[in-house]
C-alpha cells in the first residue's frame with residue numbers, strides 16, 4: 001500500500017492561505033482541487049459563528065479543547081534518558097498495555113510499524129509543510145478511548161464536538177504519559193495526537209488488532225463500534241506484537257449501508273470496495289464530508305451514531321458475522337427496531 005500524503009488531507013488543505021508558498025505549491029500540483037477548496041475555505045469555521053449549531057457559550061467548550069491540544073502538541077517529542085534500562089519485551093508489553101488501560105484507554109494493541117502506517121509528507125502546519133516523514137520507529141502502541149454514547153447520539157449538535165474534542169484530549173494525555181515513560185527508560189518514543197500525527201492512526205489500529213475500518217473510513221471496534229478516538233505512540237522499545245483481527249466488518253458493511261442513508265453530505269460511497277492506492281477499500285468524498293462540518297459547525301458524527309456497532313452488537317453475534325449473513329440481517333433488524341433510521345437525542349444534557 002502506498003503511503004498517504006498528509007498534504008492531501010482536508011485539515012492540511014484548509015490551512016493553506018491564498019498567496020502563501022504552501023498554497024501555490026499545493027494547487028500548482030492539484031489544480032482540480034482548487035475551486036472546491038477555495039469555496040469551503042470561505043465558509044465559517046467549525047464551532048464558529050454562522051454555522052448551524054453555533055452557540056457563543058457552548059461552542060467554545062470544544063474550541064478550548066482544540067486550543068489546549070494545539071498548545072501541548074510540542075510535547076509529543078522529547079529528550080531520551082541517556083541511561084537505558086534493560087527490559088524484557090514480554091514484561092514491558094504487559095506493563096505498557098496495563099498502564100495505558102489504567103490511564104483511561106479502553107482498548108490497546110501493539111503492532112510492528114510498516115512503511116504505509118506513516119504519512120509520506122507532512123502538511124498540516126506551515127513550518128513543516130512538505131517535510132518527508134521518516135519511518136524511524138519499529139513499534140506502534142495504539143489505543144482507543146471511548147466516546148460517551150449519549151453525547152454521540154446527539155450528533156450533529158454541539159454535544160457531539162464537545163465529546164470528540166474531549167476524547168482527543170484524553171488520547172493525547174495518555175499518549176504523553178506513555179511516551180514520557182518510555183523515554184525515561186532510555187528508549188525513543190513519540191506521541192501522535194490530534195493535529196500532530198506522523199502516522200495514519202486507523203491503519204495502525206487495524207494492524208494492532210483493535211478494530212477494522214468501516215465503509216465511512218472510521219475504525220470499528222467490537223466493543224464500542226465507532227465511538228472511539230485513537231492515540232498512537234511509536235517507539236523503539238522492544239515489544240510483543242498483536243495480530244490483526246478480521247471479525248467481518250467488510251461483510252457487515254456490504255449489507256448494512258445505514259451510514260450511507262443518514263449522511264447529510266452524501267459523502268459515503270455505496271457498492272463494493274474498490275482498489276485505491278494498492279488496496280481494496282471504500283473511500284469517502286472527504287471534501288463533501290468536511291464541507292458539511294463547516295456548515296454544521298461540528299464534526300457531524302451522524303455516521304458514527306448511525307453505525308449499529310456504535311450502539312452495540314452483542315459479542316456472541318459479532319463472532320458469527322463473518323460466516324453468517326443471517327446473523328448480519330438479525331443484527332440489523334434488532335438495530336432498526338430499537339433505533340429506527342438512527343438514534344437521536346434532541347435535548348442537550350441538562351448541565352449544558
Ligand code: SF4
Nearest residue numbers: 263265289300301303
Ligand atoms: S461525518 Fe457526517 S458528513 Fe461526514 S461522512 Fe459522516 S455522516 Fe457524512
Ligand code: SF4
Nearest residue numbers: 214253256257259307
Ligand atoms: S453504518 Fe453500517 S455500513 Fe456504515 S460503517 Fe457502520 S456497519 Fe458499515
